[in-house]
Structure formats: C-alpha cells, structure tokens
Amino acid sequence: MSKDQGAQSAKKEEHVSKAFSWFHATSVNGGAMVIAAVISSYFSQYMTDHMGLAAGAASLIMFIATLWDAINDPIMGVLADRTHTKLGRYKPYFIFAPILLTLFSVLIWVNPGFSATGKFIWVLVTYIGYGMTVTMYTMPQMAILPAAVKSNQKRNMIITMGAGTCAAAFTIGNTFTPQLTGFFTNLGFSNGYIPLMIVCGILSAVSFWGLFATSKERYLQPVNQGETLKNLKLVLKHVELFPNIIAWIMASMGYGLMFSTSVYYMMYYYMRPDLISVYMGVISIGALVSMVVLMPIFLKVFKTGQRALMVSQILSMICYIILFFFGKTNFTFLCVVTFISACTSSMQNALVNVLVNDAIDYIQLKEGISANGVISSIKGFAQKCGNTFTNSGVLLVLSLSGYVANAIGQEPESTLFALNFLKFGAPCLTGIILILSVMFNPVHKYAKEIEDMKSKMEDVA
Template sequence: MGNTNQKPEVTKAFTWFHATSVNGGAMAIAATIATYFSLYVQETIGITAAQLAIIMFICTLWDAINDPIMGVICDSVTPKWGRYRTWFTFTPVFLLVDMFLLFSNPGFIQGSATAKCVYVCITYMFYGMIVTAYTMPQMAILPAMTKNDQERNGVIAKGAGVCALMFTIASTFSTQLVEIFGSYRRLMCFYAIFAVISFWGLYKTSEERYVLPKDPNTTGIKQLGYVFRHKEVWPVMLCWCLASISYGFMFTSSVYYAQYILAADKINAGLATGAYQSEEEIGAFIGSTIGSTISTYMGFISVGALLSMVVLMPIFLRTFKTGWKTLLVSQIGTVICYVILFFTGRFNFWYCCILSLVATVIGAMVNAVVNVLVNDTIDFILLKEGKQLSGVVSSVKGFAQKCGNTVTNSGMLAILALCGFDAQNGPLGQVPSAIIGTNVVRFLVPAIVSGIIIVLMVFYPIRKYFPEIEAMKAKMHATGEQEA
C-alpha cells in the first residue's frame, strides 16, 4: 500500500508519547502484575490459590465483556476535548489511584477472608476496566491521526520496541526494583506516574484529523453490527486471537520446558557421573541446576523477544510494507524453527537455546504486527460503511486478544493435565507422557497456531480492497488539506 509521497502527519513527540503510553509505564505495570501479582496476593494479603482463581475468572470474564462496550462508548460520544483524546486525560490518574489500592493491605480487611477477596476482586476488576478505557482510544487515535501506512507502521514498531523493553525490565528485575523502592506499591505508583506523563503528552501532541461526525443513527449495538456483518473481518479476528495464543505459549511454556525437560536432562547427566553422594549435595545440585537452567533459557527467550520487536519488526515492515506480508514471512520462519526444535531440542542445551532464540526473534513480533491489521480493518469498515468505528474495531481486537489469553492460560494446563503432568513430582518424577506433553505445548502447539496464521494471511480477505482504500484515504487527505 502506497502513500509514500504524502507529507508527514505525525510528529516525533506524538510517536514518542504514543509508544510510551500503553507500552511504557502501563506495560511495566501489566508485566509486573502478570508475573508477580498472584504470589503477592497470596503471601501478603493471605488469599488462597483457589480463592484467587475464582477472582481471576470473574475479573477476566468481565474484562472481555467490557471491551466492546468501551469501543461503542468511544465511537458514540463526542467530548469537548476529542472523541479519543479525552480519555488520555483522566484514565491514567485512575490507574495511579488503583495501583495504590491494589497493592495495599488495609486494616479493615484483616481477619476476614471474605473482605480480602472482595477487596482484591474490586480493585483488580477496576484495574482491568482502566486498562480497557485507555487502550481502546490509544489504538483508535493512530488511524484518526494519519492515513499514511508507513507512518502508522513506524509508530506501531516503536511502540512494540518500548513494550518489549518494559516487559523485559519489569518481568526480570521486579524483585530488585522492589528492594530499591521499598515496596510493590511504591514501584507500581512510580510506573503509574510515568504513564500519566506519557498519556498527557499523547493528549497534547495528538489530533483527530480523520474523524467523521457522529451519526445519531449509529449507536450502541448497531456499531458492532456494522463490523461483524462483514465476513472479511472474521478471519482477522481469528488472527488476533491466535497471535495472543502464539505469544502467550512462547513465554508461559518456556518455564515448564526449561525446568521439566532441559533441567531434568542436565540433572540426570550430572547424577550419572557419581560426583554427588550425600542428600545435601544432591539437593544443592538439583536446586542450582534448575535455577541456572531456567534463568539461562528464559534469558535467551527475553532477549529474542526484545530483538524481534526492536530490530527485526521494523525491518520487516519496511521491507514488506504491509502487516499481512510481515506476518506471513515471520510465521513461516517460526514454524520451521519450532518443528525442528520439537524433534531435536533435547539433543544439546546450547543448541536448543540458540535455535529457540532464533525462533523467538522471528516469531515474537506476531503480537505487535497484528495491530497493523487493526488499521486495515478500520479502513475497510470506513470504506464499506462510510462510518468511523475506530474504537469499536479496536475493542473487538481487544476482545479477541483476551480470548486468546484465556485459551493460553487454561489450554496449556489442560494439555499438561491430560498428559499426566504433576508439578509435585518435580523434574525427575514426571511420567513419559508428561514429558511429551511439555514438549508439545512448548513447540508443537505454537507451530500449529503459526501454521493457521499463515493460512489466514495467504487468503487475507481485506487485501483485495487495498486499492479502493488507498483511493479513499487519498481523497480524505486532499479534503483535509483543503479544509486546513
């Protein structure tokens, strides 16, 4: 898709604040919660794992439901400060307040398990609603700001790089950062202040150039109908869901693979030498081997994801121009690496680490590149319906992504359970079928998911409308210049 001769419509300041809003301090918060929140709640507040599972289910269910609701609200109201920009002014402040509450252990809930559960449920649910309230407008503001595909791709690529960096920092160094700040609450409030600055900067530097007047007849459920009635959108929704599954399995399954396959192989090899005789020596050896194996292997995965977002994704987008081509090429490479690793990953530890790094560098960009398909879908709906539904489309993408997260969280554990996996048995006590299952969730399942994405991109339905979309955008751009 062309439009290379248009004058720039986004500034460096807008690009920076767009990249560091959702993907900066807010992403550091998300990464910390994803990695450490469950342990924090159980150890500090005193909620059991079973209670927390119920809380998470309730909050996740509501979080998925409120995404389309938020999208409809965004595209239905016209606040004084902008349909999308207005949300950047107050939602990060709510985030700061909620981080103070979510990571507090107030006295009035002590001594009551019910009070603790209700408190955590409310504050965590509020967090999910806040994330939805600033994510949908942040995604929608980019196509409202520029119709230039190269500019859009550049902004998305920079955001992906910041996202990977913040996720790596927060998920890897949170323990050390908590020691520096003195508590999780102070650290999370620091991240939230960073988010406030970024979102306020995004409000200041953004413009809603390409937003059509609100149609009084296009409200509520009708807006979702305008999206869902086009069969071309359904494969894109599936791709958004699968991208979330692919990315989620990449990280979630890696810890299991490192501990129950790679570490187990190293432990068995070490014990076979007879160098460790006493129970104390054997215990120390097993513990150190598990720890070093996980940290080393996850280090390769984290670095791979960072390189994928910061280095390779921008190169791919500049080379292939479109999101669907970038996805197609990257997922082909990912499938090849995963299939090889599925059959040969256990041959050598360093070989497995290096090839896993290559697979991650090629494949981790999937969860960010699909944002380009959001812009394609927004333009497609505008072409077919003549309606600006950026918020609704962004919310549908968010809904599909969260469905993918649910599949990742429950699907991996279900596969392992069916294979007889039992964490209480440790790395050396797993039955052979559990080892096979661990290998399946690490490499085979992501390979299958990437394979389906390849098929979807080969038959990407929106691409045949690209010439019409380009003509529409050129007309809108010319009209905007004349009005200016």
C-alpha cells in the same frame, strides 16, 4: 478537491510530530507495558506459590477476569466513538488512565490475610479492575492513530516505534523483575512488587498525558448514532473482517504463551529455577531484536504487514518444533533456538495492528463512517479472548495434569508433558491458524479503492 488542494493536503499529511509519535509509542507500550509484562510472566506463579491459591482457583480467576475483560471491550469501543467533549473524542481517556492503572496494578500484588475464599474474591476484583483499566486506555489509543494520521507509511512507522518500545518494556519486565523487586525489598519494602508498580505507573502518566497534549483528531467521519448493537452489527456484517478477528485471537495466544509459560517451564520442566532470569532475558532480548531490528526489515523486504506476519510465523514454528523434541538436551542449545524463535515470533503482536488500520479504512470505504473505537474494541475483544485462553488455560491444563506447587523435581510425567506442550506445541497450532487467516483475508483486494478514498479525506482538526 482541486489538484493544488490535494497536493497541499498530501504535504500536510506527511508531517507527523515527533512528540506525538513518541508519546503514542510509549503510552501503552512504555511503563504500562512493563506492568503488563510483570503480571503476564509472574502473577500466575505468585498466586499459586506465594498467595497459596490452588492452581484451579487461580485458573478460574483468570478465566472470569479475562473473559469479562473481553466482553467489555466492545462497550468501551462504542463509548469512545460516541464521546463528544471539547477535549476530543478519544483524548479525555488518557487523563485518567495512568491513575487507575497505578491503583489496580498495586492492589493485585497485595496479599491480604484473608481465608482462601477471601483471597479468591480479592484477587478476582482487583484483577478485573486492572483489566478494565487496560481496556479503558487501549481502545482510544488504537483508535486515535488513524484519526491523527492517514498515511499507511506513517502509521506503520509509529506502530514500529511502539513495537520497539514494547519489546524494551517486556525485556525489563520479564528479565529484571526479580532484581527490581529485590532492590525494593533491600530498601525495606516487604513486597517489592508494589513500589515497582508505582514507579511504572508514574512513567505511564508521563506518556499518556504527553499523548493527550500532542494528539490531534484530524481525520474523523460522523459516527452512527444508532443503538450500540447496531454499531457492532454494522461492522460485523462484513464477513471480510472475520479472518482479521481470528488472526488477532491467535496472535494474542501465541505471544502470551511465549511469556506466561516460561517461569513454570524453567522451574518445573527444566528444574532450574536459578536460570529463570537468564532464560527470560533470552526471550526478552529476542523480542527486542524482533521488534526494533527485524520487524522493519521484514516490512521492507516483504512489502506488507500480512506477508511479514506469515513468514515470521513459519520461521517461529520451525524453532518450536525443534525445541519441543530437543529443548532439554542442553541449556545453551535451548537458549540459542529460543532466542531465534523470539526474534521471529515476537513481532506478531505488533504486525497484527496493521490489520486494525486496514479494517478501519475498509469500514470507512464501505459505510462512510468512522468506527475507529468499535473496530479497535473488536480487536481488543479478540486479543482478550486470546488472553483468556492463555491465562486461564495454562493454569487449567496444569491443574488437570496433576501439577503440585513448589514440587520441583517431583512433578508427574503428565505435568512435564503439559509444560513442554504449552511452551512449544501450542504456539505451533496458533501459528498455523494465524497464517491461514492472513492468507485468506479478502480485504486487501480493496486496497486501491481505500487509497483513493484516503487521498480525498480532509483535515477536520
């Protein structure tokens, strides 16, 4: 490539349409994220306290469903990489995503008049359907960003936009679900969750179909057409990527624990179910500040996503330790320190996406192929493993601790300790492992070679 051609290519690379940036940021992180927030924070409690499923049975549902969800991520990643249509490699999946998302997110809230076994099977099947749908659109959505944009600065800008949208969606889903479901109940719906899911599904359709219309798969290399396992082995043979995988698991667990334990914590440990919405609002607003305000500042001050991630985790753990010992002292104190912890910890789930793009670039450098889907699926697999531990683990620990549904003020001391540990102790452990994984990540030593490689990449759209 001549000097003039390189300059023209760099100039072209710098332009990323606002429409693509917006739709990419709001696809997974818009209406679909509101659905995910509602399910993450309220579905476990809905199963045990409204559908009448035992905590152990609900834990088993979460374990089976999220484990299978993790297993099928690599399958989806390989499938996405090998998709060849006139519409593109990753784009076709955005057409069907919101339709299936709406269907399954409605069905999981349906409380059929079945026996306990029948309810178990119903929830298991519908929850697996929901999880597979999320996998179907998450892998291509992650994979299409490095395929459409090669500038790290532009990628990080779009990731930051997505993080802000994610935080706003989580604020709505976590804070206002009781009010939103109550609104629909007042309109005559017997179950307010169902119309809420339909509205969110319609919003997700706007974003996913907009992403389909505005995305261009410019920067793709040939795909290894060998056997599926060979594609995975081709990536996983690079031990340099293993710290990334561990970091993805820990970030998923830490982020998930922050939300999935809060309803139980306020209801049974703090014994103030009337304050659930207030406390969830504190967490959600903290997450919004984290991703919209603080994350860009952290990236600017600490220069890289890796450094920003480590600093944010250290600050979060300090808050968690304080809350573990003194969280029940005063509600105002609990809210203030929780807000600070949410401000510093919530960005972890977005910052680890920087590691996805690093891994994709690294494999292109070392193997000369695009493995966007495979690497995105490995990240998805790691994230779902974290979700498996979080979703089923919380319920399992509660079951083993002697938890009794709807027994506010009557839970045994073992359950109260378990709730406090799950809320503040466990995220400290995941944070320590996450920091160590990022500290000993060797991929960064290839940064200059990767930048040289990307400067020579041509637009193939």
